[in-house]
Amino acid sequence: MSEPLELPVIQSQRAERTDAARNRERILGAARRLFDERGPSCVSMDEIADAAGVGKGTLFRRFGSRxxxxxxxxxxxxxxxxxxxxxxxxxxxxxxxxxxxxxxxxxxxxxxxxxxxxxxxxxxxxxxxxxxxxxxxxxxxxxxxxxxxxxxxxxxxxxxxxxxxxxxxxxxxxxxxxxxxxxxxxxxxxxxxxxxxxxxxxxxx
Amino acid sequence: MSEPLELPVIQSQRAERTDAARNRERILGAARRLFDERGPSCVSMDEIADAAGVGKGTLFRRFGSRxxxxxxxxxxxxxxxxxxxxxxxxxxxxxxxxxxxxxxxxxxxxxxxxxxxxxxxxxxxxxxxxxxxxxxxxxxxxxxxxxxxxxxxxxxxxxxxxxxxxxxxxxxxxxxxxxxxxxxxxxxxxxxxxxxxxxxxxxxx
DNA sequence: CTACTAAACGGACCACGGTCCAGTTGTCTG
DNA sequence: CAGACAACTGGACCGTGGTCCGTTTAGTAG
Missing domain, CATH: 1.10.357 (Tetracycline Repressor; domain 2)
Known part of the structure; x- marks a missing residue:
């Protein structure tokens, strides 16, 4: 029973970690730019991940799907x-x-x-x-x-x-x-x- | 039962080769059966090609896309x-x-x-x-x-x-x-x- | 500062839809 | 029947969206 008795009821989720927040902004920025430059159908998720300087796993962890x-x-x-x-x-x-x-x-x-x-x-x-x-x-x-x-x-x-x-x-x-x-x-x-x-x-x- | 059309319009294209026709029927049959058995979203094109006893290239040549x-x-x-x-x-x-x-x-x-x-x-x-x-x-x-x-x-x-x-x-x-x-x-x-x-x-x- | 843990990370990996092309085969012509 | 050619064939191959999991790191408590 190493369970902490905090009962963090109100704070439904722990706040987003700062590195996570930074990466989210990077991804959104890169995606917005690439989609705008070449049209959404000509941009792959790999490219977005690269442009954002982030691994593919991170991209999908954040947004779930294209x-x-x-x-x-x-x-x-x-x-x-x-x-x-x-x-x-x-x-x-x-x-x-x-x-x-x-x-x-x-x-x-x-x-x-x-x-x-x-x-x-x-x-x-x-x-x-x-x-x-x-x-x-x-x-x-x-x-x-x-x-x-x-x-x-x-x-x-x-x-x-x-x-x-x-x-x-x-x-x-x-x-x-x-x-x-x-x-x-x-x-x-x-x-x-x-x-x-x-x-x-x-x-x- | 696709009965042969009486009036082959202008015969714009050469008639379908017999092996091609046979393969088309095989593919349609296999696809119909698999889609029906497991639901369309649970059947891949590879499986259909296999079940029809046909190569994947043939499948896509016939039908173009899923x-x-x-x-x-x-x-x-x-x-x-x-x-x-x-x-x-x-x-x-x-x-x-x-x-x-x-x-x-x-x-x-x-x-x-x-x-x-x-x-x-x-x-x-x-x-x-x-x-x-x-x-x-x-x-x-x-x-x-x-x-x-x-x-x-x-x-x-x-x-x-x-x-x-x-x-x-x-x-x-x-x-x-x-x-x-x-x-x-x-x-x-x-x-x-x-x-x-x-x-x-x-x-x- | 150190120790600890949950969260976040990233890239290897997978299955799928779709393409390519070198080889095969049906059909037509002479 | 032979020769020629277009149509057909199949499976190796490719890029993609999406998953997995061993590793790293931010945040926290002592």
């Missing part, structure tokens, strides 16, 4: 969007009618995709992003707005369903293979949201 | 769905109003996902499915129905956008992580389609 690293690199931009719909000006932020806020949310997300689609797509491998913190925040926001529009609707499922049309994989395809510009995509989102929950329900099939 | 092989294994089921909405009974087939056909299409697709989600997901890696023949057929079908509902709408983009909510990755997540049953998903699809193009348009933002 997709998670991409998400972490993007977290700054995601946080900005999040800030916008939580505390920003209407119509994105509080104050506007929920339907307008929902449209504004989609447009903001599409702007983010327009700027960082490849990187966001790198985080969408095998549905990994669906478990990420930024996705959860967006989904919650969308679900709350939907519930505000119609308290009786299945907001949870509808939120995921709507968010699927804002995925980076789809965006890249529509932009590159189908030559659809940002404005058309925003238009489609608007049509979708304008209609959702507006029609009288029919019997389930 | 995603394409998964799609090929599914082609029979996809063709069935396709047959259903082209020549089947209403409301899926011709005869019903376009909106009802669209709802029926989504439900049929969700039934297909319910039966083969893992396999379909294996074909959705890196947006590969968006270039596949079955996807193109479905997208065309959806776009035609949308145009029928509203000739002025942006049917192309809306079709891709709507189809995104029927992706296998999303289905698996909603089913496994969110515990959403088939009926709820069908309900969300219905809400989406009921509303689309019904609301009066507002000014683009």
């Amino acid at each position: 997709a998670a690293l991409a998400t972490a690199v993007l977290s700054e931009n995601e946080a900005e969007l999040q800030e916008g719909f939580i505390r920003g000006e209407p119509p994105l932020g509080p104050g506007a009618p929920p339907r307008e806020r929902l449209i504004a949310f989609g447009c903001a997300r599409l702007d983010l995709l327009d700027a960082h689609a490849e990187l966001i797509a790198a985080g969408e491998v095998a549905g990994a992003h669906l478990d990420s913190e930024p996705y959860a925040a967006s989904r919650l926001h969308v679900a709350l707005l939907l519930r505000e529009i119609d308290p009786a609707c299945d907001a949870e499922v509808l939120a995921d369903t709507l968010m699927a049309s804002l995925s980076a994989g789809l965006f890249l395809y529509q932009r590159d293979a189908r030559q659809a510009g940002l404005e058309r995509l925003k238009g489609a989102w608007q049509v979708l949201v304008e209609g959702a929950l507006k029609a009288e329900q029919v019997q389930p099939v | 995603a394409a092989l998964a799609t090929a294994v599914l082609s029979e089921n996809e063709a069935e769905l396709q047959e259903g909405f082209i020549r089947g009974e209403p409301p899926l087939g011709p005869g019903a109003p376009p909106r009802e056909r669209l709802i029926a299409f989504g439900c049929a697709r969700l039934d297909l996902l319910d039966a083969h989600a893992e396999l379909i997901a294996a074909g959705e890696v890196a947006g590969a499915h968006l270039d596949s023949e079955p996807y193109a057929a479905s997208r065309l079908h959806v776009a035609l129905l949308l145009r029928e509902i509203d000739p002025a709408c942006d049917a192309e983009v809306l079709a891709d956008t709507l189809m995104a909510s029927l992706s296998a990755g999303l289905f698996l997540y909603q089913r496994d992580a969110r515990q959403a049953g088939l009926e709820r998903l069908k309900g969300a699809w219905q809400v989406l389609v009921e509303g689309a193009l019904k609301a009066e348009q507002v000014q683009p933002v």
